[in-house]
Amino acid sequence: MATEFIARGQDLELKGIRKEFPGFVAVDNLNLKIPAGEFFALLGPSGCGKTTTLRMIAGLESPSKGEILLGGKDIAGMKPHERPVNTVFQNYALFPHMSVLENVAFGIRQRKLTDPLSKAEKALAMVELEHLAQRRPQQLSGGQQQRVALARALVNRPSLLLLDEPLGALDLKLRRQMQIELKAIQMEVGLTFLHVTHDQEEAMDMADTVAVMNQGHIEQLGAPEVLYDRPKTAFVAKFLGQSNMFIGKVTETNSETTSIEYKGKKITGLTKRSEKVTGVIAIGVRPEKTYFHETQPDDDPGLNILGPGEITDIRFTGVSNQYQIDIPGIGVMTVFAQNVGRSPVVELGAQVYVSWKIEHSFGLSDLPSGVEEEH
Amino acid sequence: MAFVAFGSQAPAKEQGPSKTGRVALFLLLPGLFYLALFFITPLVSLIITSLKAPSATGAIGRYDLGLEFGNYAYAVTQYAPQIFRSFSFAVLATVIALAISYPIAYFIAVKSRNRPLLKGILLTLVVAPFFISFLLRTFAWKQIFSNDSLVVNVLKDIGVFGADSYIIGTNFAVVFGLVYNFIPFMTLPIYANLDRLDLSLVEAGSDLYASPSKTFRKITLPLSLPGVISGTLLTFIPISGDYVVASRDFLGGPDTAMIGNVVEANFLRIQDYPTASAISVMLMATIVVFVSAYVRRSGTDDLL
Numbered sequence: 001m002a003t004e005f006i007a008r009g010q011d012l013e014l015k016g017i018r019k020e021f022p023g024f025v026a027v028d029n030l031n032l033k034i035p036a037g038e039f040f041a042l043l044g045p046s047g048c049g050k051t052t053t054l055r056m057i058a059g060l061e062s063p064s065k066g067e068i069l070l071g072g073k074d075i076a077g078m079k080p081h082e083r084p085v086n087t088v089f090q091n092y093a094l095f096p097h098m099s100v101l102e103n104v105a106f107g108i109r110q111r112k113l114t115d116p117l118s119k120a121e122k123a124l125a126m127v128e129l130e131h132l133a134q135r136r137p138q139q140l141s142g143g144q145q146q147r148v149a150l151a152r153a154l155v156n157r158p159s160l161l162l163l164d165e166p167l168g169a170l171d172l173k174l175r176r177q178m179q180i181e182l183k184a185i186q187m188e189v190g191l192t193f194l195h196v197t198h199d200q201e202e203a204m205d206m207a208d209t210v211a212v213m214n215q216g217h218i219e220q221l222g223a224p225e226v227l228y229d230r231p232k233t234a235f236v237a238k239f240l241g242q243s244n245m246f247i248g249k250v251t252e253t254n255s256e257t258t259s260i261e262y263k264g265k266k267i268t269g270l271t272k273r274s275e276k277v278t279g280v281i282a283i284g285v286r287p288e289k290t291y292f293h294e295t296q297p298d299d300d301p302g303l304n305i306l307g308p309g310e311i312t313d314i315r316f317t318g319v320s321n322q323y324q325i326d327i328p329g330i331g332v333m334t335v336f337a338q339n340v341g342r343s344p345v346v347e348l349g350a351q352v353y354v355s356w357k358i359e360h361s362f363g364l365s366d367l368p369s370g371v372e373e374e375h
Numbered sequence: 376m377a378f379v380a381f382g383s384q385a386p387a388k389e390q391g392p393s394k395t396g397r398v399a400l401f402l403l404l405p406g407l408f409y410l411a412l413f414f415i416t417p418l419v420s421l422i423i424t425s426l427k428a429p430s431a432t433g434a435i436g437r438y439d440l441g442l443e444f445g446n447y448a449y450a451v452t453q454y455a456p457q458i459f460r461s462f463s464f465a466v467l468a469t470v471i472a473l474a475i476s477y478p479i480a481y482f483i484a485v486k487s488r489n490r491p492l493l494k495g496i497l498l499t500l501v502v503a504p505f506f507i508s509f510l511l512r513t514f515a516w517k518q519i520f521s522n523d524s525l526v527v528n529v530l531k532d533i534g535v536f537g538a539d540s541y542i543i544g545t546n547f548a549v550v551f552g553l554v555y556n557f558i559p560f561m562t563l564p565i566y567a568n569l570d571r572l573d574l575s576l577v578e579a580g581s582d583l584y585a586s587p588s589k590t591f592r593k594i595t596l597p598l599s600l601p602g603v604i605s606g607t608l609l610t611f612i613p614i615s616g617d618y619v620v621a622s623r624d625f626l627g628g629p630d631t632a633m634i635g636n637v638v639e640a641n642f643l644r645i646q647d648y649p650t651a652s653a654i655s656v657m658l659m660a661t662i663v664v665f666v667s668a669y670v671r672r673s674g675t676d677d678l679l
Contacts, residue, residue, distance in 0.1 A: 060578050080581040081590075093579035097597050106593075107583035152583070 009036040009192035010071035010084075010159035012057065017066035019052050026052040028216040030066070034160075034209070039186050039193045041207035043200060045239070049216040050196045051090075054162050057194065058087045070159055081110070086153035087162040091169070092145045094137035100124065100148050101133040107156040123155035124148075126185065143174045150182070154189065163195040167202060179206055200240050204228065212236050232275050234282060234368035243284040244333050245368055253277040257358060263329050267304050267361070274363025282364040288336040289360040292325065292352040304361065306330055307353030314348055325354055425652035436646035443649065450653040454637050458654075461633040462661075464546075464621070465614040468553035469561075469607050475554070476561035476606065481595075484569035501562050509556055513625045516552055517543060520626070544628020552620035557613065561606040568602025569595075604673055612662055634658050 017030040027049040034040045042050045055061040057068055059080030068076045075083050086107065094103050105120035113119070124130045127147035137145055146166055153161055163182075167175045183206045186193050197203050203210045204224035211221040212235070220227060220236045231237035237245070246267050248260035258277045259268040269283050285304075297305055309327030316339075323335045323346075333354055346352060428441035451458070479501065487494040504512060519526055520542040530536040542548050572595065580590035618635025621627035627636070634654060641651035 058578075058582055060582070079586075080578070081584045081586055085582075087579070087582045089575050089579055089582075091573075091575055093573070093575040095576060095579070095594060106580075106585070110584040110589060156583070 009038075009190060011036050011069075012160055012192060012194065013067075013069040013072075014053070014057075015067040015069065017053070017056065017063050017068070019049070019056060019061065020064045025216055027056070027063075030216070030218065032211060032218065032221075034192060034194060036071075036192050037190050039183065039195065039206060039208045041195045041197060041203035041210045042213055043197055043203040043210050043239070044213035045198055048213045050198075050213045051164060053213075054087070054164055054194065054196045057160070058085055058162055059083050084159040085162060086156050086158040086160075087164060088146075088149045088153050088166045090164045090166065092137075092149040092166075094145055094148055094152070096136065096138055098137075099133065100129065100135050100137060100140070103137060103148060104152045104155055106152065111156070119155055120151075123151040126154070127151045127181075142170050143178060146170065146178060147181075150185070154185070154191070158191065160192045160194060163193060163197075165197050166195075167197075167199075175202070182206065204240070212239060214239075228286075230273060230362055231284070232364065233366050234364050237284050237362070237364060238368065242287050242334055244287060244290065245282055245284045247280060247282045247367055249280050250278055258363060263331075265306060265330065268301075268358045269361030269363050270359050273359070273361065275365035276363060280367065282367050283361050284364065285356050285361050287322070287334040288320070288338075290333070290335045290354055290356040292323065292335055292337075292346070292354050294346065294350070294352055296353050297355055302358055303355045304358060305353060305355045306333065308351045309333070309354065311346055311348055311350050311352060325352060327354070421652050421655055424648050425656050427649045427652075436648075438649055446649045446653040447657065450650050450657065453650070454634070454654060457632050457634055457637045458657075460631070461615055461635070461658075464550055464553060464633060465611050468550050468557065468614050469611045471550070471554045472557050472561040472610050473603065473607060476558055477565055477603070479558075480562050480565035480569055480602075484566050485572065485574070485595075488570075488574070498566070501559050501566075504559060510619065513552055513556065513620055516548075516555065517625055520548055543626060544623070544631065546631060548626040548628075549621045549631045549633075552626040553614050553617060556617075556620065557610045560609040560613070564605035564609060565599060565602040568599050568605075572598060600673060604670065608666060608669075612666065615662055616658060 012032075012034040014030050014032040017027055017032075018025065019027040030049075030053060042053060044050045052061060056063050056076075059075070059078060059082075063076055066076070067074050070084070075085075094100075095106065098106070101117065101120050101124065104123050105116040108116035108119050121130060121133065124133055127150055129144060129147055129151070132140060132144065137148060140148065146169075149166065167178050167182075170178060179202060186206075195203070195207060204227075207224060209221065210224050210227055212219045212227065214235045220232050227236060228240050231240060231243075234245070237243045246260065246262040248262040248267070250258060251261045251266065252259050253271060255271060257268050258271045258274050258281075259266050260281060260283055261267075262283075267283050271277060274281065274283075292307075296308070297303065299305070306327050307325075309325045309330070311323055312326045312332070313322075313324035315322040318339070320336045320338050323337065325333045325335060327333060335354060423440070424438070425446055426440075426442050426444065427438035427446075428443045430437035430439055479497075483494055483497045483501070487497060518524065521527070522541050522543065527536065527540075527542060531538065531540065576594055576598070577590055580594045581587065585593060615633075616635050617633060618639045619625055621631045621633040622636055622639070623629070632640075638651045638654050638658075641647045641654070
C-alpha cells in the first residue's frame, strides 16, 4: 500500500543562505547538502535559526541571500504553492472546517489530480486512520492529528518532506511511538525528510544525519554516533548529552597523543581526536565512558586517572546510576555506571578514583563559554 | 431576537429544583424583569394596537380595542412599494458594506498583525465616526451632496451630470448614507473574527499547492464566515428599520421612503397607530424569518 506514495526524493542543497530580519541575522552563510532519500535532522535550541531555515525551504520566508537547490534546480524564487515540497507544521495546521479526509485530499484537489478522495483514503490507511476519515480534526487526539498532518503531506508525494517539530506537542510515550512510526514510514516511502527539532534524543534516534545549529550557523554535521562520540565544539558537546570538560594549556603533543595540564594533573587524549593541539584547549569525556575505582589504579599511559574524590550524590535513573564525585583540586565529575546487578556499587561519601581511556577523550576546537581559562 | 437565534447554544439541561438551580433563577431575575418590562410589554402593546379599530366617536387619533386583521392587509397594499424598497435598500447596502468592510478588516487583522501601532490607528479610524452623533454626520453628507455643493458642481462641470441633476433625494444618496453609517458595524465583527485567524492555516494552504486566491477562497473566507454573518446581521437588521437616512430631512426625497419612514409618519403625523403598529409587527416578523433562514442556511454552527 505504501508503494502509492513512493516518490523519487530529491537532493536538497543550500548554498550560502542568509536570512536577515530587522535587527538581527537569523541564518548566516548556511551550506547544507541532503542526499535524496535521507532522514536529515536540523537540531538546535530555540532561536538558532532552524525553523527559519525550514520556512525558507518551504517558501514561507525568502532568503536575503543564497540558493536553494532541489534536484539541482534553484527554487528560491518560487512561491510556496509552486514548490514540490510539503510541510508537517508544528501545530499541524489542519483545516478545522473540513473533514479529515478533505484535509488530506486538499493538496491533490489543488493540483487537479485524479481521484483525490481515494488517494486520501490510501494515505489515511497508511497512518491507520481510515476509520476517522469523516471526523473533524478537532475531534481527534494530538497523536491522531499529527498523523493526519503527516498523511496530508505524504499524499502529495513531495520531493522533500519538511517536519517542523511535529512531535513537540505530544507526551513522552506517544512521542516515542510516533518517532518509531515516522521512521518506519520514511524507510517505507523512501522520501527525503528534513526534520527540525530541539530534542536531541529525537534527532539522534531517527535521523541518518544530524546538523547541529547554533546562532544561525551549523556547528557540526554528521551521523548521530559521530556527533555524540566526537563533538567538535563545546556547544555540540553540551547540547548532545553530558560531558566532563577540562581546560588547560597543551603541554605535550605528538602524532599519537596530546596532553594538557589541568590544575596540576595531566589529561591526555588522542591527537587525531583533537580539533586543536596548541595553546589552551578543552578536553572532554562522556560520563558513561568513565569508571571509578575504590583503590588507586596502577599508572597506565592509556588511562587518565583522577582522584581520590568523595561521592557527593548518587542518582538512580533505572538503567544506570549517575554519580557526582568531588575531587579536591579538580572539581566535580559526573560518572555513569550501568546497573548490572551490583548497584549501588559504592556508597555516598566513599572515596574513589576516576579513570577513562585516553581514546575516549575528545579535544574541542573552542572553549566552553563562561569558563575562565586556567593559567 | 435574531441575535438570540444566532449566538446561543442549546442551554445545559436543568437539573431540577436544586440549590444551584434556585440561585441561577435568582440571578436571572433582573434580566427576566428587564425583558418583561422593556421587550414583552411593548411587543404585546404593539400587537394589541395593530388590531385596534377607529374610535366609534370618529375622533382623530382615538382607537378602540378590536380584532381588525384588515389593518394588516391595508398596510401591505398601501405601503407595498416602501416595504419592497426597504428590503432592497437593506440588501444592497449590506452587500456594498460587506465589499468595503471585508478588505478593511482583513488589512487591519491580518496584514497589520505584527504592526500594533498601525493596527491601533486603523481601528481608531474605523471607530472614529462614533465620536460624532450619526445625525450630524448624516446631515454633513446632506451638505456635501446638496444641489449647490462642490461635489455636484464639479460633476456638472466635467459633464457627468446634466444641468438639472442632483444627488440628494435619490436612491443613490440613501444607499450611500446607509452604507456609510453601517460600515463600522460590518467591519468590527469581521475584524474580531479575522484577528483570531491562525495564519499557519493559510501557510498550510499555500504549502499544499493552493495559490493565494485559492487559499483565500478555500480557507480564509470559510473560516471568517461567522464574522461575516454577525456583520451582515448587525447591518441588515438596523438598515431595514432605518428612518433617518431616507427621510426628507436628511438624504432622502419623496420617492425614497423606507418602512421606518412610513411607521414614523403614521405614528407621529397621521396618528394612524394601528397601521403603524401593523407595519412594525410585519417588519419584525419578516426580519426574524429572514434572519433565521439565513443563519440556518449558512450553517454557522458547522464552523468551529
